[in-house]
Amino acid sequence: MNNETNIKTLVEALRADAGDSLMINEPALLKELKSAKKRPLSLAIKILSVAGGFLAAIAFLGFVMASGMYKSEMAMLVIGLIFIIGSTWLNKKTGSLVWDTFSITGYIIGYFMTAFGLSDLHVDDQVIALLFILIAAVMLILSDSYMFIFLSVLVISISCIFLIADSKKDDFIHAYIIVSSLLMTWWILSEAKILKAHHKISGNYLAIRDALVVSFWMGLIFVCKTGLFNVTGKYLWISSLVLIPLVLVILNETREMLRIKTSKEKLLTGLMALIILLPSINSPAIIGAILIMLVSYLVNFKTGFFLGIISLIYFIGQYYYDLEFSLLKKSILMFVTGILFLAVFFITNQKLLPDEKK
Amino acid sequence: MLPIKQNDIHLLARHSNWPANEVEQALKKNVYHQREDWQKFLRLFFLSAGIGFATAGIIFFLAYNWAGMHKFVKLGILAALIICTTLFAAYAKISETLKHIILTGAAILVGGFLALFGQIYQTGADAFDLFLGWTLLITAWVIVAHFGALWLIYLTLFNTTIFLYADQVSNEWTPIITCTVLFLVNGLFWILFRWLSGKNNHLKVPVWLTHLLALASVSFATIGISMGIFKPEPAFYILIVLTVLAYAMGLYYALKSKSLFYLSIIPFSLIIMISALLMKISKEQFIFLVISLFISISVSLLIKMLLVYQKKWQHEQ
Numbered sequence: 001m002n003n004e005t006n007i008k009t010l011v012e013a014l015r016a017d018a019g020d021s022l023m024i025n026e027p028a029l030l031k032e033l034k035s036a037k038k039r040p041l042s043l044a045i046k047i048l049s050v051a052g053g054f055l056a057a058i059a060f061l062g063f064v065m066a067s068g069m070y071k072s073e074m075a076m077l078v079i080g081l082i083f084i085i086g087s088t089w090l091n092k093k094t095g096s097l098v099w100d101t102f103s104i105t106g107y108i109i110g111y112f113m114t115a116f117g118l119s120d121l122h123v124d125d126q127v128i129a130l131l132f133i134l135i136a137a138v139m140l141i142l143s144d145s146y147m148f149i150f151l152s153v154l155v156i157s158i159s160c161i162f163l164i165a166d167s168k169k170d171d172f173i174h175a176y177i178i179v180s181s182l183l184m185t186w187w188i189l190s191e192a193k194i195l196k197a198h199h200k201i202s203g204n205y206l207a208i209r210d211a212l213v214v215s216f217w218m219g220l221i222f223v224c225k226t227g228l229f230n231v232t233g234k235y236l237w238i239s240s241l242v243l244i245p246l247v248l249v250i251l252n253e254t255r256e257m258l259r260i261k262t263s264k265e266k267l268l269t270g271l272m273a274l275i276i277l278l279p280s281i282n283s284p285a286i287i288g289a290i291l292i293m294l295v296s297y298l299v300n301f302k303t304g305f306f307l308g309i310i311s312l313i314y315f316i317g318q319y320y321y322d323l324e325f326s327l328l329k330k331s332i333l334m335f336v337t338g339i340l341f342l343a344v345f346f347i348t349n350q351k352l353l354p355d356e357k358k
Numbered sequence: 359m360l361p362i363k364q365n366d367i368h369l370l371a372r373h374s375n376w377p378a379n380e381v382e383q384a385l386k387k388n389v390y391h392q393r394e395d396w397q398k399f400l401r402l403f404f405l406s407a408g409i410g411f412a413t414a415g416i417i418f419f420l421a422y423n424w425a426g427m428h429k430f431v432k433l434g435i436l437a438a439l440i441i442c443t444t445l446f447a448a449y450a451k452i453s454e455t456l457k458h459i460i461l462t463g464a465a466i467l468v469g470g471f472l473a474l475f476g477q478i479y480q481t482g483a484d485a486f487d488l489f490l491g492w493t494l495l496i497t498a499w500v501i502v503a504h505f506g507a508l509w510l511i512y513l514t515l516f517n518t519t520i521f522l523y524a525d526q527v528s529n530e531w532t533p534i535i536t537c538t539v540l541f542l543v544n545g546l547f548w549i550l551f552r553w554l555s556g557k558n559n560h561l562k563v564p565v566w567l568t569h570l571l572a573l574a575s576v577s578f579a580t581i582g583i584s585m586g587i588f589k590p591e592p593a594f595y596i597l598i599v600l601t602v603l604a605y606a607m608g609l610y611y612a613l614k615s616k617s618l619f620y621l622s623i624i625p626f627s628l629i630i631m632i633s634a635l636l637m638k639i640s641k642e643q644f645i646f647l648v649i650s651l652f653i654s655i656s657v658s659l660l661i662k663m664l665l666v667y668q669k670k671w672q673h674e675q
Contacts, residue, residue: 009362029374032373042618045664048660052657056649056651059646063650098659100661196378202368203372254396298391335415337411338415341408345401352397
């Protein structure tokens with residue numbers, strides 16, 4: 001089997017380096033290799049299961065609406081909780097990925113029905129959100145599959161955002177952005193350390209990583225457009241205060257790779273980075289998109305990288321659209337920014353050429 | 359030796375006493391992007407950002423109704439810019455990629471020029487005329503450059519032109535006809551690109567572009583047929599026949615080229631269409647339950663099939 005030969009080659013290469021001190025738990029390794037659930041999912045399959053899960057869930061909820069089932073709040077609540085717990089159990093029990101769509105559908109339906117039931121029982125919206133965070137956290141610990149971990153983290157993030165929006169104190173979104181950005185960056189930079197930590201967390205590293213990137217991205221959507229939600233323009237710079245240093249941290253990771261060694265070079269590149277980032281200080285969405293793009297590129301996370309690029313293009317467009325300058329001022333601003341980037345390009349071009357060309 | 363994948367490293371790290379710092383080295387060597395990648399990326403990023411912003415600045419400048427300037431001067435500046443960038447792209451001694459990026463900028467400026475022209479002379483032209491003219495004018499450049507991003511812009515313009523024709527100009531085009539035409543156009547371009555890629559390595563079209571085209575085609579077919587299920591008309595039956603042919607071809611191609619992508623989007627589109635059909639068949643409440651079960655079961659079976667093929671193709675590698 002292809003995977004096996006691959007692993008064996010890696011093991012041999014490692015043994016040659018590390019000598020006999022390397023101890024491998026081969027039975028456990030082979031067992032996990034053979035387990036279908038742990039095979040890395042292709043993007044197509046991931047998207048299909050979520051899309052299928054969502055559509056099926058919507059159809060089912062349509063049935064619930066049409067049949068009048070929603071009239072009994074207790075039934076909604078109980079059935080909702082059964083769906084959540086049942087689908088988590090089903091997902092844990094079944095070895096194959098085929099049941100994934102069913103369990104995802106059930107999981108999504110469960111949350112919606114529980115929400116309807118609770119809200120019809122006049123439970124406060126914020127309490128529902130807090131309850132969801134708790135439920136999702138428990139399911140997170142119990143689950144083992146990529147999709148469930150991914151969705152559970154998303155439920156927690158969406159509930160947090162909902163709490164902020166519902167409390168009408170939308171400026172707290174900056175706390176969310178700061179926490180999620182720090183978490184995401186730390187998680188991605190510490191891949192090796194986390195892999196060696198607890199066995200179960202290591203198995204779900206990628207699911208949590210992807211979910212953290214999406215969660216952070218969702219926070220950015222909140223601040224990308226002035227007037228959207230109730231975020232006041234006065235405190236936008238607070239998020240940027242954390243995001244800009246994080247971008248610099250990522251760039252620092254590449255320092256050794258790009259052979260920026262002397263303190264003069266370090267200062268120059270740091271200054272160039274700051275000059276590019278500072279004008280956007282009032283637009284944390286743009287800096288956030290740059291962060292997603294860079295941190296994804298660092299670890300070769302293709303989907304995150306494309307998310308970052310597309311968000312960057314959109315956020316910049318949105319920023320200029322909202323800018324209350326005259327068209328003339330905007331055009332000059334854009335043109336000068338363009339020249340600035342071209343200047344950086346020419347300054348760094350020599351340094352960035354591949355070795356053979358120099 | 360086969361390339362070491364991220365999953366292999368994860369697996370091994372979990373089941374051994376491999377020290378964390380060595381795991382990190384392995385990741386950096388085999389999975390993370392290396393020096394050459396970062397160099398390429400940063401150069402491309404700075405250049406694209408520079409050209410992008412500069413081009414946008416110029417377009418905004420034109421949008422600003424600078425009444426004080428004589429119209430010939432305004433048009434002249436833009437025309438001169440287009441000429442300069444094109445000549446530079448054609449003759450300067452720079453890399454192919456740079457030339458392509460600059461030509462893409464010039465192609466965008468053409469649109470700006472047309473917009474300015476329409477604004478100055480108040481020709482009464484609507485958006486359709488602008489996009490039609492824009493598309494036709496840059497056709498030659500797009501074919502000659504054969505650059506992914508430029509093709510993307512061109513195809514977007516092409517689709518927009520057709521859409522605007524249906525929306526603003528034609529009185530007879532129903533939404534289903536529009537969907538059929540868009541499905542056909544994108545499908546034909548897809549066939550063209552696959553043929554070109556097969557013919558010559560120089561003429562290769564990037565995979566993401568053909569994927570995007572296929573996605574667009576399939577989406578239009580899905581939307582068109584779903585609409586037609588609720589309100590049938592002559593064009594609907596033509597669309598069905600074309601779609602059946604295209605999907606059959608698509609599935610054959612998917613199996614031949616071992617692509618999970620095509621094997622996913624075509625069946626998924628069929629699932630959506632059948633769901634629409636189910637909704638049309640009955641107005642009873644229980645039909646939603648049926649649809650829900652149908653989608654769950656069919657997507658599960660589809661995933662099972664995809665996994666079987668994925669495993670089979672990995673073995674054959």
